[in-house]
Amino acid sequence: MTVTLADVAARAQVSPATVSRVLNGNYPVAEATRERVLSAVAELDYVLNGPASALAAATSDLVGILVNDIADPFFGIMAGAVQSEIGGPGGRAGGERLAVVCNTGGSPERELTYLTLLQRQRAAAVVITGGAVEDTEHAAALGAKLRRLTDAGTRVVLCGRPPAPDTGAVALAFDNRGGGRELTAHLLALGHRRIGYIAGPEERTTTRHRLEGHREALAAAGLPTGSELTVHGPYDRASGFRAIGELLRRDPDLTAVVAANDTVALGACAALRERGLSIPDDVSVVGFDDLPFSVDATPALTTVRLPLHDAGARAGRIAAGREKEPSGGLAVVHGELTVRASTAPPRA
Known part of the structure; x- marks a missing residue:
C-alpha cells in the first residue's frame, strides 16, 4: 500500500501543509515539529514524489x-x-x-x-x-x-x-576481533600479565569485537577474562586520559594498556606521563587503526593498521x-x- 503525505501528517499529528514545508524546506518550521515529521517519514518509509525529471530515473x-x-x-x-x-x-x-x-x-x-x-x-x-x-x-x-x-x-x-x-x-x-587478539598476544609474548583495557562505548559492535579478541588472547594464555581491568568510554583522547586513573586505582602494578583506538591511546600516554611513568619502560601502550599521527607520537605507537583508505x-x-x-x-x-x-x- 502506497504511503501518502496525508498518512505522514496523521502520524506526526500535523497538517499536510506542515509536512510539505518540512520536506521541501521552503518555510520555517519549529525544530520539534520538524523532528516529529521526519520521524513519521522514517517510520512509514514515505518517499516524496519529486519533479518529473527525477521520476524519469x-x-x-x-x-x-x-x-x-x-x-x-x-x-x-x-x-x-x-x-x-x-x-x-x-x-x-x-x-x-x-x-x-x-x-x-x-x-x-x-x-x-x-x-x-x-x-x-x-x-x-x-x-x-x-x-x-x-x-x-x-x-x-x-x-x-x-x-x-x-x-x-x-x-x-x-x-x-x-x-x-x-x-x-x-x-x-x-576484522576487529582478530586485530584485538593480535595486540594482546603481542603484549603477552613480551611477558606482560597485568594488562588494562580501555574500551569504547559498550553499545558499539567495534567495541565488542575488539574486546572479544583481547579476551580470547588472555584465555589462550590461561589468564582471567573478566571485566575487572576494563574501562569503557568514548573513542576520544579524554576517555583514554580519564581511564588511566581508574585502571591504576584497580591495579597500581599495571604494566601494559590496550586502548580502543589510537586517539584513546594518546590520551592514555599523556595521563601516564603526567604521573611520572615512562612509556614503555614502566607501562607499554598499544592502540588500534594506525591513524596518521600514530607513527609520529612519542614514542611511536604500536597498533593494528587498518587499510582505511x-x-x-x-x-x-x-x-x-x-x-x-x-x-x-x-x-x-x-x-x-x-x-x-x-x-x-x-x-x-
Whole structure:
C-alpha cells in the first residue's frame, strides 16, 4: 500500500501543509515539529514524489556517505577515499556524482533520518562507515530501511561495519576481533600479565569485537577474562586520559594498556606521563587503526593498521558500480600488527 503525505501528517499529528514545508524546506518550521515529521517519514518509509525529471530515473547522481564523526581521522580517511572513487560511467556530468557526507554524531535516530532523506532523493548509492549500534529495535529499523533502499535500486555498501543479512547491502567488514587478539598476544609474548583495557562505548559492535579478541588472547594464555581491568568510554583522547586513573586505582602494578583506538591511546600516554611513568619502560601502550599521527607520537605507537583508505576506495568503486561485489556480499578486511616503540617487556 502506497504511503501518502496525508498518512505522514496523521502520524506526526500535523497538517499536510506542515509536512510539505518540512520536506521541501521552503518555510520555517519549529525544530520539534520538524523532528516529529521526519520521524513519521522514517517510520512509514514515505518517499516524496519529486519533479518529473527525477521520476524519469530510478536513481539520481547523489551518493550519501554516513560517518559517526567527520572530525575523527578514522572516518575522514574513509569518506575521502569513497568520494575519490564515486565518479565513473553513469553520471550525467562528465561521469561525476555528488557526494554528501552525513555526520550522524553516533546517533541511531540521525542515522535513520539521513537514510530516509537519501531514499527520498533516490540516491544512486549509500556508503555507511564504522561500527553499528547493538540495539535490537534499531537493527530491525535499519534493516528495513536498507532493504527499501536496495529494492529501489540504490547500492548500499557497509564499510568497516558488520554485514546486515537479507538487506541487499554489501559489507566490507574489518576484522576487529582478530586485530584485538593480535595486540594482546603481542603484549603477552613480551611477558606482560597485568594488562588494562580501555574500551569504547559498550553499545558499539567495534567495541565488542575488539574486546572479544583481547579476551580470547588472555584465555589462550590461561589468564582471567573478566571485566575487572576494563574501562569503557568514548573513542576520544579524554576517555583514554580519564581511564588511566581508574585502571591504576584497580591495579597500581599495571604494566601494559590496550586502548580502543589510537586517539584513546594518546590520551592514555599523556595521563601516564603526567604521573611520572615512562612509556614503555614502566607501562607499554598499544592502540588500534594506525591513524596518521600514530607513527609520529612519542614514542611511536604500536597498533593494528587498518587499510582505511583502501577499504573506503573499494567501497566507493562498488557503490559506483565500477567494481564487482565480493562473493556473498561480504569481504573481511584484515588489519596488520605494527610494532613500534611504545611496547617493550615489563621490568623484571
